[in-house]
Amino acid sequence: MLDLKRLLVAGVAAGVSLVVASTAFAQSTLETVKKRGHIICGVNVGLGGFSLPDSQGKWAGLDVDMCNAVAAAVLGDATKAKYVPLSAQQRFLALQSGEIDVLLRNSTITLQRDAGLGIQYSGVNFYDGQAFMVPKKLGVKGLAELAGATICVAQGTTHEFNMASWFRARNLQIKTVVFESQDVMYEAFFSGRCDAMTQDSSALASALATRGKQADYMTLPELISKEPLGPFVRRGDDVWNAVVRWSLFAMLxxxxxxxxxxxxxxxLKSTDATVQRLLGVTPGNGKALQLEENWAYNIIKQIGNYGESFERNVGQGSPLKLDRGANALWTKGGLMYPLPLR
Incomplete structure (x- = not known):
């Protein structure tokens, strides 16, 4: 019995040590990035408008801008960022294991992801919804007309469950074809393997724009889910989480x-007290985040504000030409609402 008690005590102590070590590891991310000299972001393997390398290997997109904004805030240089392309199945494990500092891979924020995977979200940088794409030649005008159809879907996404639930609730039968990666799914769909394909509406718009398929395919008007997309960090990494969150709010x-x-x-010459504090003319915000006082100035000077990032990557200045919609500022009918930077 005594030996058993000793084993139990030792086990508890070891468990506590692991928790403490894990917490210390998580809380050291900001200092780790500062010492390393660059930030490592997990991004999509290639999604136009969000994260996509050009022919020279230079990455661009809304999520890439968010990564670069954090680099500008922490290191004063938006170019001090590296990108790790990840599949839907790889993304959360890469964050949990410490392979990346922040996940910026058009990932939907859900309760189980935020509370059950040892990670937490830092904000919403794009409000999206699940949609369906069909060939125009099918003449399909509404989602209910897909009863009996074969639908392509990517594995490891929220789309599988959402789609099954929507059609089941309406007693409509469908056939699903699940693919390990979105790129394989896209190729299968455009080659005629499926009658329809489902993804976030922005991803479908990107697939059409990057492949020049707008004349032959269309996205149906219904959205069947809420897909708030945003950055994730490791749970317990409170200082780092604050840096990522407030970098987004600074752009908004x-x-x-x-x-x-x-x-x-x-x-910088403005007499507006809020502007002075945002740009670091009046100190305080930088110290609170353990950053230089001009952290937000660096973001805006090197990346621009959220609207500028949206327009050049997914808005009217981009091939996707998406409307702001829910991603407009709250003052213009949207959901984007920066918390007070004071």
Whole structure:
């Protein structure tokens, strides 16, 4: 019995040590990035508008801009970022294991992901919804007309469950073909393997734009889910989580205040107390985040505000030409609402 008690005590102590070690590891991410000299972001393997390398290997997109914004905030240089392309199945394990510092891979925020995987979300940088794409030649106008159809879906996404639930609730039968990667799914769909394909509406728009298929395919108007997309960090990494979250809010606040890449230097002279604090003229925010006081200035000067990032990557200045919709500022009918930077 005594030996058993000793084993139990030793086991508890070891467990506590592991928890402490894990927490210390998580809380050291900010210092790790500072010492390393660059940030490592997990991104999509290739999704136009969000994260996609060009022919020279230079990455661009809304999620890439978010990664670069954190690099600008922490290191003062938006170019000090590295990108690790990850599949849907790989992404959360890569974050949990410490392979990446932050996951920026158009990932839907859900309760079980936020509470059950040892990770947590840092904000929403794009509000999306699940949609369906069909060939125009089928003449399908609504989702219910897909009863009996074969539908392509990517494995390891929320789309499988959402789709099954939607059709089951309406007593409609479908045939699903599950693919390990979205790229394989896209190729299968465009080669005629399935009658329809489901993904986030933005991803479908990207697939059409990057492949030049707009003339032959269309996205049905219904959205069957809420898909808030945003960055994830490891749970318990509170200091790092704050840095990522407030980097996003700084970009939104800058748009709300009309501060852009072009005028941010002029805005340093502003007498507006909120602008002064945002840009670090009035100190305090940087110290609270364990960053330099000009952290938000660096983001805006090097990346721009959220609206600028949206427009060039997925908005009217991009091949996707998405409307702002829910991603407009709250003052313009959208859901984007920066918390007070004070």
């Amino acid at each position: 606040e800058a748009e709300e205040r009309g501060i852009t890449k072009a005028n941010v230097d002029e805005q």
